[in-house]
Amino acid sequence: xxxxxxxxxxxxxxxxxxxxxxxxxxxxxxxxxxxxxxxxxxxxxxxxxxxxxxxxxxxxxxxxxxxxxxxxxxxxxxxxxxxxxxxxxxxxxxxxxxxxxxxxxxxxxxxxxxxxxxxxxxxxxxxxxxxxxxxxxxxxxxxxxxxxxxxxxxxxxxxxxxxxxxxxxxxxxxxxxxxxxxxxxxxxxxxxxxxxxxxxxxxxxxxxxxxxxxxxxxxxxxxxxxxxxxxxxxxxxxxxxxxxxxxxxxxxxxxxxxxxxxxxxxxxxxxxx
Amino acid sequence: xxxxxxxxxxxxxxxxxxxxxxxxxxxxxxxxxxxxxxxxxxxxxxxxxxxxxxxxxxxxxxxxxxxxxxxxxxxxxxxxxxxxxxxxxxxxxxxxxxxxxxxxxxxxxxxxxxxxxxxxxxxxxxxxxxxxxxxxxxxxxxxxxxxxxxxxxxxxxxxxxxxxxxxxxxxxxxxxxxxxxxxxxxxxxxxxxxxxxxxxxxxxxxxxxxxxxxxxxxxxxxxxxxxxxxxxxxxxxxxxxxxxxxxxxxxxxxxxxxxxxxxxxxxxxxxxxxxxxxxxxxxxxxxxxxxxxxxxxxxxxxxxxxxxxxxxxxxxxxxxxxxxxxxxxxxxxxxxxxxxxxxxxxxxxxxxxxxxxxxxxxx
Numbered sequence: 001x002x003x004x005x006x007x008x009x010x011x012x013x014x015x016x017x018x019x020x021x022x023x024x025x026x027x028x029x030x031x032x033x034x035x036x037x038x039x040x041x042x043x044x045x046x047x048x049x050x051x052x053x054x055x056x057x058x059x060x061x062x063x064x065x066x067x068x069x070x071x072x073x074x075x076x077x078x079x080x081x082x083x084x085x086x087x088x089x090x091x092x093x094x095x096x097x098x099x100x101x102x103x104x105x106x107x108x109x110x111x112x113x114x115x116x117x118x119x120x121x122x123x124x125x126x127x128x129x130x131x132x133x134x135x136x137x138x139x140x141x142x143x144x145x146x147x148x149x150x151x152x153x154x155x156x157x158x159x160x161x162x163x164x165x166x167x168x169x170x171x172x173x174x175x176x177x178x179x180x181x182x183x184x185x186x187x188x189x190x191x192x193x194x195x196x197x198x199x200x201x202x203x204x205x206x207x208x209x210x211x212x213x214x215x216x217x218x219x220x221x222x223x224x225x226x227x228x229x230x231x232x233x234x235x236x237x238x239x240x241x242x243x244x245x246x247x248x249x250x251x252x253x254x255x256x257x258x259x260x261x262x263x264x265x266x267x268x269x270x271x272x273x
Numbered sequence: 274x275x276x277x278x279x280x281x282x283x284x285x286x287x288x289x290x291x292x293x294x295x296x297x298x299x300x301x302x303x304x305x306x307x308x309x310x311x312x313x314x315x316x317x318x319x320x321x322x323x324x325x326x327x328x329x330x331x332x333x334x335x336x337x338x339x340x341x342x343x344x345x346x347x348x349x350x351x352x353x354x355x356x357x358x359x360x361x362x363x364x365x366x367x368x369x370x371x372x373x374x375x376x377x378x379x380x381x382x383x384x385x386x387x388x389x390x391x392x393x394x395x396x397x398x399x400x401x402x403x404x405x406x407x408x409x410x411x412x413x414x415x416x417x418x419x420x421x422x423x424x425x426x427x428x429x430x431x432x433x434x435x436x437x438x439x440x441x442x443x444x445x446x447x448x449x450x451x452x453x454x455x456x457x458x459x460x461x462x463x464x465x466x467x468x469x470x471x472x473x474x475x476x477x478x479x480x481x482x483x484x485x486x487x488x489x490x491x492x493x494x495x496x497x498x499x500x501x502x503x504x505x506x507x508x509x510x511x512x513x514x515x516x517x518x519x520x521x522x523x524x525x526x527x528x529x530x531x532x533x534x535x536x537x538x539x540x541x542x543x544x545x546x547x548x549x550x551x552x553x554x555x556x557x558x559x560x561x562x563x564x565x566x567x568x569x570x571x572x573x574x575x576x577x578x579x580x581x582x583x584x585x586x587x588x589x590x591x592x593x594x595x596x597x598x599x600x601x602x603x604x605x606x607x608x609x610x611x612x613x614x615x616x617x618x619x620x621x622x623x624x625x626x627x628x629x630x631x632x633x634x635x636x
Contacts, residue, residue: 164358167325172372172419173346182371186362 018246025053025243032238053239054247057230063244065218066225071251073135073221074203077142081199084143085150086192090180092151093158094166104155111148118144119212126213137213138221142203149202150195157191158184193259201252222248275336275349275426275459276301277322282331284317284483291317293483295331302457304450306474308464309506314483315463316431322461323352323429335426346375351420352429355436357412359404365391365415366400372423383422390421393452410441417449421456430462434469446472467507471495479503501633504556504626510590512556513600516630521549527572528555528627532596536572538622545627548636556626559590562602564610565619573622577602579614593618 024032026049034041057063091097092104122141131137161184169179185192210224217229226244230237277299284292292314299305307315320326322333324345332339340348351372359368366387373383391397394414404412413433420428433449434442450473453460464470470477471491479486479494479502487499491507498504504512517528519537526537526546535555537545545553565574577600581592584606591602591610602618610616627636 162356162358164354164356165360167323167345168352168354168358168419169360169371169375170325171323171345171348171350171352172423173375174371175346178375183360187360189362 021242021246025239025246026050027239028052029239053237053243057240057243057247061229061240061244062217062220062225063222063247066220066222067248067251069135069219070204070221070223070248073138073142074200076135076139077146077203078196078199080139081143081146081150082192082196084147085154085195085199086185086188088147088151089154090158090184093155094163104152107148107151111145111152115145115208119208122209123212132213133215133219135219138203138206138209141209141213142206146199146202150199153195153198154188154191157188157195161187197255197259200255204252277427277459277461278332278334279318279322280332280334282318282321282333283329284314284321284326285329291483292321295480295485297478297485297488299459299461301459304453304460304462304473304475306462306464306470306477307480308467308470308477309480309486310465312482313480315465315478315480317483318480319429319431319461319463322427323350324348348427349425350427350429351423351425352431353416353420353433355432357404357416357436359412359415359419361404363403364400365396365402365404365407365418368404368415369400369419369422372419376423386422386424387418390418393421393455394418409437410445413437413445417452421452424458426459428458428460430460432464433462434464435466442469449473468509471507477507479506481506497635498556498626499635501554501556501628501635504628504635508558508560510559510601510603512558512626513562513598514554514556514628515595515598515600516552517555518552519545519548519550521546525572528553530596530598532577532594532598533575534572535575535620535625536570537625538573540623541625541627545636548627552630553636554628554630554633556628557600557620558624558626559601559603560588561621561624562600562618563604563621564608565617569619574617574619576615576617579610579612579616582610582612 023045027046028048028050029052031041031046031048088107092100092107122144126132126137126141131140165183165187166179169183170176174182205223206221207223210221211228214220214224217225220228222244226241226248230241230244277297279295279297279299282292282295283290295314295318297305307318309315317326321328324340324343328341332341334340335348335350360371363371369387369390370383373386378386387400388397391400394417396411396414396418399407399411399415404415407415413436416433430449434445437445446469453473462469462473464473471494474491476488477491477494478488481502487494487503489497494503494507498507501514505514515530515533517530517533517535520527520529526542526549528535528537533555575595577591577593577595579591580594580599583590583592586606588603589606589608589610591604593600593602628634629636
């Protein structure tokens with residue numbers, strides 16, 4: 001009882017926004033734009049559910065294009081960041097070389113520079129390389145915050161892997177490279193997965209770079225597209241907005257639920273010998 | 274099969290001198306144990322032989338070939354780690370086969386060798402399991418198996434039994450000894466446990482503060498320790514020490530302090546006469562003390578007050594107060610004594626040890 005009651009309250013608190021999204025996206029406009037104190041009006045459910053918002057979103061807007069854009073950008077930038085992060089994290093936690101400590105801190109500090117500041121010089125770079133309004137503008141700029149993030153997560157994880165594993169592999173006849181490939185990386189899979197999920201989520205939800213570097217409607221990502229094209233002037237298309245937000249969060253939800261065990265192990269567990 | 278020679282080995286970590294001028298020759302098929310308290314440099318020495326630690330100065334050679342600059346993989350050695358270091362994502366079979374795969378052995382040879390090693394160690398049933406599904410003892414066997422399959426020139430063991438419970442440790446100790454008798458591979462074994470060192474080693478190297486104190490067969494260390502440290506480290510319970518002054522009266526040399534007055538028996542007396550009037554440390558092993566009988570000459574007995582009686586079944590340990598010194602005696606379990614009793618103890622005259630009070634070297 002003392003466990004379930006707070007748990008229920010917590011769940012209610014967390015899930016209510018999603019419920020609100022669902023209910024808004026299937027509520028007909030006639031109900032949506034009625035005053036809150038109208039007679040026979042209950043904001044918590046609807047008696048006349050409709051697919052018109054979802055259909056409108058998928059057929060009349062560029063939402064599916066945005067989804068593909070976002071997916072492509074998020075996957076590419078996650079892949080780049082993971083590869084860099086895993087190697088950098090391994091090097092910083094395992095190899096001893098001059099300034100390793102300073103380098104680690106330096107990478108961490110770059111993560112702390114706010115994006116709202118960083119987008120100004122980055123915009124200059126994007127323009128110089130003629131990358132503006134292409135997915136590459138984001139694929140190449142997201143790693144600026146994803147790589148430090150992945151590197152630090154992986155550093156922590158690699159430190160928890162007993163160094164005897166690698167030493168043993170090297171005595172067994174593996175080169176450093178082979179030891180990393182066959183022993184360290186497989187052992188670090190939970191850590192790599194968590195870093196990947198986090199990086200994916202961060203780039204999926206990223207707003208400011210996407211807003212600044214992309215301008216054509218067919219290049220936009222979901223967060224930017226939904227907020228810029230579904231609010232026309234001062235008119236909020238609440239039904240479509242909510243449907244867009246809901247559909248837009250599905251890939252992330254799938255990613256989390258699919259890897260949840262590895263992900264939790266990556267954050268909390270270490271490797272036992 | 275190989276001979277391993279360490280010549281003037283040193284290891285410096287910045288200003289810390291972890292290993293100092295270690296010279297050691299390990300013969301082919303020999304089982305040598307490095308033993309000492311934590312931080313004595315034994316593990317560092319082992320890791321230098323393995324190639325996991327760079328050598329600051331000196332040479333390590335295996336079969337006459339200096340291996341200082343060879344990578345661990347090229348030294349043809351196998352190492353067993355304290356935490357087993359099994360690859361957690363691989364099955365027992367793959368763990369054991371990894372070294373062979375890396376060395377491009379063919380599949381059939383790998384299978385044969387793994388099976389052979391698994392049979393020796395009695396882990397044939399476990400080959401498909403993952404390390405996390407094994408008990409501590411089984412993991413230890415897999416780690417040994419992984420070393421055996423390679424047929425290396427040298428086995429290196431880094432406190433392999435420390436993570437096992439006491440009973441299993443004794444059992445594995447016997448198995449390790451049997452394994453060595455069967456395979457005959459040269460082995461270097463690091464431990465902080467003097468019992469392991471005594472029971473496993475053909476020869477034992479006692480280290481302290483990065484310096485080799487004594488190298489010898491187990492009984493040699495027990496019977497003729499070269500200094501107070503070795504004397505106190507080897508043997509359990511530890512040797513009793515008391516500071517005494519040597520006095521020569523009427524041709525009889527006695528070692529005296531507040532509670533003791535022992536007439537130094539002939540073989541020692543001739544040697545120790547030169548120290549007359551000096552302070553020495555006398556060392557008496559607990560097992561060389563017994564409750565005095567009527568036949569014991571007065572010069573070899575002293576009185577002691579019993580503070581604690583520890584009944585072990587096979588023997589009784591008496592914690593005693595002798596003058597200002599604490600001593601332990603391991604006596605026959607038939608002796609009936611109580612706390613606070615005062616009794617007379619006799620020493621075994623042939624088994625007294627004397628050390629210089631300053632340098633702590635045996636005299």
